[in-house]
Amino acid sequence: MGVVFWILPRYMHGSPRGPGWIAWLSLGFLNLGIWLVVGSSAFGMPALALGGRIAELTGAMAHPLGHHRNHHPVLLRRPGGAKRLRLAVVRLADDRLVLGLEVVMVSLAGLMIWRLADLFNRDGRWRYELSVGPSPVGETPADRLAAQLPAQPEAALSAD
Amino acid sequence: MPRLSVWYTRFALLYLALGFTLGGLMLYNKGVPLHPALWSLLPAHIEFLLMGWMM
Numbered sequence: 099m100g101v102v103f104w105i106l107p108r109y110m111h112g113s114p115r116g117p118g119w120i121a122w123l124s125l126g127f128l129n130l131g132i133w134l135v136v137g138s139s140a141f142g143m144p145a146l147a148l149g150g151r152i153a154e155l156t157g158a159m160a161h162p163l164g165h166h167r168n169h170h171p172v173l174l175r176r177p178g179g180a181k182r183l184r185l186a187v188v189r190l191a192d193d194r195l196v197l198g199l200e201v202v203m204v205s206l207a208g209l210m211i212w213r214l215a216d217l218f219n220r221d222g223r224w225r226y227e228l229s230v231g232p233s234p235v236g237e238t239p240a241d242r243l244a245a246q247l248p249a250q251p252e253a254a255l256s257a258d
Numbered sequence: 259m260p261r262l263s264v265w266y267t268r269f270a271l272l273y274l275a276l277g278f279t280l281g282g283l284m285l286y287n288k289g290v291p292l293h294p295a296l297w298s299l300l301p302a303h304i305e306f307l308l309m310g311w312m313m
Contacts, residue, residue: 099313100264103262128309132310207313211308215304
């Protein structure tokens with residue numbers, strides 16, 4: 099997000115990157131959210147995790163909202179663009195387009211991170227090792243999972 | 259580079275270092291058991307690297 103703030107084209111009028119305080123607020127909310135989520139896992143307080151996710155979402159959404167007017171109007175950069183449409187209309191349409199795209203991109207990034215975190219939290223090897231603890235010396239994770247499965251009757255194994 | 263981007267990058271590198279440290283600890287604990295409670299660092303490891311470093 100910091101690189102996005104730096105590298106996107108600057109607005110030609112007024113403050114080059116829009117109101118900076120919203121971007122700083124975004125940084126604060128994002129960091130607050132991360133530490134709230136980490137604190138919730140450390141102290142076993144699920145309510146903190148909910149607050150942390152809300153803070154992270156607020157930070158992620160505030161970022162594009164704060165600087166969505168930074169971009170040059172895309173349509174104006176085309177040859178003759180300003181002549182075909184009135185400047186205000188072009189700028190308004192461009193702002194809405196960029197804002198919409200940024201909201202979609204942030205939402206997709208959030209969805210991806212949520213799915214990845216969900217993958218790690220599913221029942222399986224990670225969950226088992228978290229609940230049981232480290233492996234004894236010489237025992238592989240496959241051995242431990244096999245020990246968890248119900249014993250197969252010998253008849254079923256030799257049926258084929 | 260704007261000051262805000264500098265701070266974003268600093269925080270990202272800090273979270274990268276924290277996440278890798280926790281991950282390294284858990285990996286080491288897997289080979290040479292140190293303490294069972296080290297596995298409880300996994301959520302923090304995920305959070306630091308996914309949200310702190312990537313975002």
